[in-house]
Amino acid sequence: MVSLTNTISFPIDFRKDIDEEIVKKDKEPVFVTCKTCKRRSLKKDWKDNYYVCPNCGKYSTISAYYRLSLILDPRSFKELNANMKASDPMEFPEYKEKLQKQKKETGLEEAAVTATGKIGGHKVTVIVLDSRFFMGSMSTIVGEKVTRAVEYATKKKTPLIIFSASGGARMQEGIYSLMQMAKTAAAVEEFNASGGLYISYLTHPTTGGVTASFASLGDITLAEPGALIGFAGPRVIEQTIHKKLPKGFQRSEYLESHGFVDKIVPRSEMRETLLKLIELHQA
Amino acid sequence: MIEMILRKVEKLDAQIAELENETAEVTNDLVKAVGHSSEVLEETEDEYASWKEHNKEISKLKSMREYFLSECRNLAPDERVFLARHAMRPHVDDFIDGLFTDFFEQKGDHLFDEDKSIYGGIARFHGIPVTVIGHRKGHTIEENMEYNFGMPCPEGYRKALRLMNQAEKFKRPIITFIDTPGAYPGMEAEEHGQGEAIAVNLAKMSQFHVPVISVITGEGNSGGALAIGVANRVLMLENAVYSILSPEGFASILWKDSERRKEACELMKLTALDLREAGVCDEVVKEPLGGAQRDYSAVMRNLDVALWKHLSELKQMSPAKVKNDRQMKYRKIG
Ligand SMILES: [Zn+2]
Numbered sequence: 096m097v098s099l100t101n102t103i104s105f106p107i108d109f110r111k112d113i114d115e116e117i118v119k120k121d122k123e124p125v126f127v128t129c130k131t132c133k134r135r136s137l138k139k140d141w142k143d144n145y146y147v148c149p150n151c152g153k154y155s156t157i158s159a160y161y162r163l164s165l166i167l168d169p170r171s172f173k174e175l176n177a178n179m180k181a182s183d184p185m186e187f188p189e190y191k192e193k194l195q196k197q198k199k200e201t202g203l204e205e206a207a208v209t210a211t212g213k214i215g216g217h218k219v220t221v222i223v224l225d226s227r228f229f230m231g232s233m234s235t236i237v238g239e240k241v242t243r244a245v246e247y248a249t250k251k252k253t254p255l256i257i258f259s260a261s262g263g264a265r266m267q268e269g270i271y272s273l274m275q276m277a278k279t280a281a282a283v284e285e286f287n288a289s290g291g292l293y294i295s296y297l298t299h300p301t302t303g304g305v306t307a308s309f310a311s312l313g314d315i316t317l318a319e320p321g322a323l324i325g326f327a328g329p330r331v332i333e334q335t336i337h338k339k340l341p342k343g344f345q346r347s348e349y350l351e352s353h354g355f356v357d358k359i360v361p362r363s364e365m366r367e368t369l370l371k372l373i374e375l376h377q378a
Numbered sequence: 379m380i381e382m383i384l385r386k387v388e389k390l391d392a393q394i395a396e397l398e399n400e401t402a403e404v405t406n407d408l409v410k411a412v413g414h415s416s417e418v419l420e421e422t423e424d425e426y427a428s429w430k431e432h433n434k435e436i437s438k439l440k441s442m443r444e445y446f447l448s449e450c451r452n453l454a455p456d457e458r459v460f461l462a463r464h465a466m467r468p469h470v471d472d473f474i475d476g477l478f479t480d481f482f483e484q485k486g487d488h489l490f491d492e493d494k495s496i497y498g499g500i501a502r503f504h505g506i507p508v509t510v511i512g513h514r515k516g517h518t519i520e521e522n523m524e525y526n527f528g529m530p531c532p533e534g535y536r537k538a539l540r541l542m543n544q545a546e547k548f549k550r551p552i553i554t555f556i557d558t559p560g561a562y563p564g565m566e567a568e569e570h571g572q573g574e575a576i577a578v579n580l581a582k583m584s585q586f587h588v589p590v591i592s593v594i595t596g597e598g599n600s601g602g603a604l605a606i607g608v609a610n611r612v613l614m615l616e617n618a619v620y621s622i623l624s625p626e627g628f629a630s631i632l633w634k635d636s637e638r639r640k641e642a643c644e645l646m647k648l649t650a651l652d653l654r655e656a657g658v659c660d661e662v663v664k665e666p667l668g669g670a671q672r673d674y675s676a677v678m679r680n681l682d683v684a685l686w687k688h689l690s691e692l693k694q695m696s697p698a699k700v701k702n703d704r705q706m707k708y709r710k711i712g
Contacts, residue, residue, distance in 0.1 A: 184712070185647055235712030242709070264600075264622045266632050269646050270658055273622045276601055277608045277708040280577060281584030285705075288585070306573030307561075307601040312581055326573035326601070327563030331627075335563045345568060353569050 129153060145362040154299060154321055154362070158201070159208035159223035162258060166221070166366045171213035175220075175244055181205045181236050187267040193229075203228045206261075207237040209244035211253065215370040217377075220248035223258040226300065230262030233304045237265070238275025241309060245282040254292040254373050255283075259310040263303020263328070276308040283312045292376045294369060297324050297347065297356070311355075315372055318347035318356045380457035383446050387668055390443040394436060401432040447667040453617070456643035458650075459625060461617040462597045466671035468678075470497050470512030470555045473595065476678035477685070478503050478510060484541055486533075490570070493534030495526045495562070496606075498541050503553065504686060509545035511538050511606055512555030515596070529562035532575035535605050539579050542586065551589040551689055554606045559624060561602030576605040583608035584705055587697035591688055593681065594618040594650075594659070595670075599627075610704045611688040612658060614650035615677065616665040620658065621648035657711065661688070 126135045132151035140149045145165065146157050163172060181194045181204060198204065206228040210221050222244050224231040231237075241257070248255040264272040286293060295313025299322035306326050318324060325345040333340055343349050350356045360368045404425055411422045453461070461467070474481050478501035486492040498511035515521075515528035530538075538554075545552045561572055580601075583590065592609035598620040614620065622628070625643045630636040653659035664680045666673040692700060 182712075185645070187645065239712050266622065266628060269622050270620060270648070270653060270656060271712055273600065273604060274658060274708055274711040276576075276604060277580050277584070278711060280580035281608075281705050281708060284581035284584050287581075304601055307576035307605075308580055309577070311571075311574040311577035325568050326561065326576070327568060331563045332565060332568065336565060338565075340565065344565070353571075355571055355574060 147362060152320070154319060156226055156260075156299070157362075158227065159203070159225035159258075162223050163208070163210055163212070163221060165362070166214060166256075166369060167210075167212035167219075168214060168216065173211050175209040175211060175247060176240050177204070179204065179236055179240055181234060183267070184235055184271045185267065185269050187269075190267040193267075197228050201225065201227045205234065205236045205240065206231045207240040209240045209247075211247065211251075214366065214373060217370075217373050218251070218253045219256055219369075219373065220244055220251070220253045221256045221258070224260045224305070226260040226262070226298075229265060230300075231260040231305070232262050232265040233272050233275050233308075234265040234268050235271045235275060238272075238278050241275075241279045242282040245279070245286050245309075248291060249282075249286045249289050252289070252291065254294065254376065255286060256294045256296065256369060257309060257313070258296045258298055259301040259305050260298045261301055261303060261305035261310075263305070272304065276304045280308045280312065283309045287312070287314075292373065294372055296360075296365075297350075298322050300324070302326065302328055316356050317358055317360045317368065318350065320347055320359055320361055322347045324350050324356075380450065380453060380460050383449050384668060387443055387446050390439050390446070394439050394443070397432055397436050397439070401429060401436070404429045404432070450668045454640075454643070455619075455646070455649050455652075456625070456640045458617045459597065459619050459643055459648075461669040461671075462619045464669060464671050465517055467596055468670055468674050469517065469557060469595070470514050472674060473512065473555050473593075473678075473681070474501060474510060476674060477682055478508070481510070485537075487536035487540055489533070489536055491531075491533040493526075493531050493537055494524060495528050495530045495558075496534035496538050498538060500550070503551075503689070506551070506689075507548075508551045508553055509541050510553050510555075511541055512595075513558040513603075513606070515557055526562060528558045529560060530558070530602065530605075531562050531564070531567040532570040532572050535561075535575040535579050538606050539575075539582060542579075542583065542590075546586050546588055549588055551591070551692070552586070553685065553689075554590070554592045554609070556592055556594045556598040556603045556607050556620075557596035557618075558599060558602050559597060560599040560627075561605070576601045579605040580608055584708075585701065586704070587701050589689060589692035589695075589700055590704060591685060591692070593663075593685070594620045597624070599624050608704065608708070610692055610700060610707065611660045612653075613661045613663055613681070613684055613688070614653060614659045615663050615670055615681070616650055617669055618650055619648040620650075620653055621646050 127138050127141050128135050129148040131153040134150040136149045146155045183190050206225055208223045293313045294315045297318040301310050301324045329340055347359050481501040483499040497514040501510050513528040514525045516525045590609040591611045592607040594614040600623045625639040626636040629638040629642040650662040654662055661684050663684050666676045670677045
C-alpha cells in the first residue's frame with residue numbers, strides 16, 4: 096500500500112516560506128516587513144529566527160517541507176505517498192480550477208505532506224499539514240495520506256508526530272470530508288493500541304474537523320506560541336453568543352491554561368523537544 | 379413549495395376531520411332511526427340527504443389531499459431539509475417510545491455536567507437489552523431552549539461515551555439517533571474541549587466490539603453528528619439529511635452569502651439517496667408521503683423492520699469481525 100518515493104535533499108527552496116498573507120515582501124527583497132508590527136528586518140534575520148518576526152515575535156506560516164527540514168536529521172527524509180493527487184469526489188463546480196491554482200502557488204499536491212525520517216537517529220513518521228494549501232482543510236486525500244502514514248507508523252513501530260494546521264473541512268468535498276474524521280481517528284486509535292508514541296503539535300490555525308479528530312488524540316500535545324486552536328471558529332462563536340470574544344481566546348496559551356496542551360514549544364526548541372520526548376519513551 | 383403543499387394538506391386534514399365528526403353524529407342518528415316508524419324516517423330524510431352530501435364532500439377533499447401529497451413524491455433537496463427540520467418530526471424520545479420497551483434513562487457525564495441535548499439510556503429492542511442514545515431537540519420552543527436545540531456541549535458527548543463504554547462492557551448493541559444542527563459553538567463548549575470530546579468519541583467508537591447502528595432521523599450536521607455516528611450501519615429516514623455543515627453555513631463559507639442555501643442544498647449531496655450512492659448510508663427508510671410528522675406509527679413500523687434486519691445480521695458476526703466491519707466502512711471512503 097505505502098509507496099516510498101524519491102528522497103529530496105535539503106535545503107529546499109525557501110522562497111515560498113513566508114506567507115504573503117502575513118508578511119508583505121518589501122520592494123527591496125533583502126528586507127521583509129512584518130504584517131503585525133509593520134517593522135522591517137533583514138530577510139536573513141527572519142530566516143535565522145525560523146521565520147518568527149525578529150521584532151515582535153509573531154509567527155509566520157512556514158511550508159511543510161521547511162518544517163520537516165527543521166526537525167529531521169540531514170538526508171534522512173523520505174516522503175510517503177508523495178504522488179497522491181487531490182481528488183474531486185463531488186465534482187464540485189470550479190473546484191478543479193481552484194485546486195490547480197493552489198498547486199501552482201504552493202508547489203504542493205495536497206495540504207498534507209507525510210514522511211519518514213530520523214530525529215537524533217531515531218526513526219519517526221511525520222505528518223505536516225500545510226496551511227498554504229486550501230487552509231490545510233481536510234480533504235479525502237488529506238485524510239487518506241494521514242491514515243496511510245499512521246498505518247505506516249503502526250506497522251514500522253515508529254513514533255508518530257503530526258503538525259496540524261487546518262481551517263476545518265474541505266467544503267467542496269462535503270460528506271467525504273466529514274468521513275475522514277472517523278477514518279483518521281480510527282487509525283490513530285489503532286496506533287495507540289499498538290503502544291506507539293504520538294506527539295501532536297498544534298500550529299496556527301488548528302480548527303474544525305482536524306481538531307475534532309487526530310489533532311486532539313496525542314499522548315503529548317504541544318502547541319506553537321500564539322496559534323489559534325479550537326473546534327468552532329471565533330466568528331461563528333461570536334455570531335452565536337452575540338458577544339465579542341476576549342483577547343487571547345482559543346490561542347495556545349489559553350488552551351494550555353484550560354488544560355488541553357502539555358507545553359507551548361517555540362519553533363527554535365521544536366527539534367530538541369521532540370528528541371527529548373522520543374528518548375523518554377525508549378524502553 | 380413543500381411548505382405550501384403542507385399548509386394546504388394540513389388545512390384539508392382539518393376540514394376532513396371536521397366533516398367526519400359531523401357525519402359520525404348523523405350516522406348515529408340514522409342508525410338509531412332504522413327500524414322505527416315511517417314518521418321518524420321521514421323526519422330523517424333531510425338528514426340523510428345532507429349525510430350523503432357530506433360523504434361526497436369528504437371523498438372530494440380526500441382526493442384533493444391525495445393529489446397534493448402526490449406532489450411530495452419527488453422532493454428537491456432543500457424541501458427535504460425543510461422536512462428534516464420540521465418541528466413535529468418524530469424525535470429521539472418518540473423513537474424510544476415507539477421502538478423500545480423498559481427504557482431507563484442515564485443522565486450526566488459523571489465528570490462535570492448533565493447535557494440535556496443528548497438523551498440516552500438502556501432499553502430493550504425486541505427483548506434484547508441495548509444502549510440507546512440520541513440528540514434531543516424538543517418539539518416546542520420551550521423544549522428547544524431546554525435542550526439547546528439539540529446542540530451538545532462536550533459534556534453531552536462525554537455522557538454519550540460513558541453510556542457507550544458501558545454498552546461495550548455489558549455487550550449491549552448500541553443504537554443512536556442523529557438529529558442536530560451541529561455541536562454547540564459557544565465559549566464554554568470550547569473551553570471544555572469540544573474538539574477533544576468529539577475526537578475521543580470518534581476514536582473510541584472505532585474500537586467497540588458490539589454492533590453500532592446509527593439512524594439519521596432529521597438533520598445530521600458536522601462532527602457534532604458524527605460524534606455519535608461512527609457505526610457499522612448508517613440508516614437514514616427518507617427525508618433526513620447528513621452533511622458537513624448546514625446549507626446556510628456552507629453557503630456563507632463558500633460564497634459569503636447564506637441566502638444561497640437552496641443552491642447549496644443542490645450541490646451538497648446531502649439527501650438520503652445521495653448518501654446511499656456515496657456509500658455513507660446503508661439503507662433509506664421510507665417515510666409517509668409529506669413527511670414523517672404525518673404518521674409516526676408508519677415511520678416506527680418501517681424503522682423497526684430495518685433496525686431488526688441490520689441488528690440480526692450484525693449479531694451473527696464475531697466481536698472482532700464487528701469491530702473490523704465498522705473500521706472498514708470508513709477506511710474505504712476516499
Ligand atoms: Zn513583527
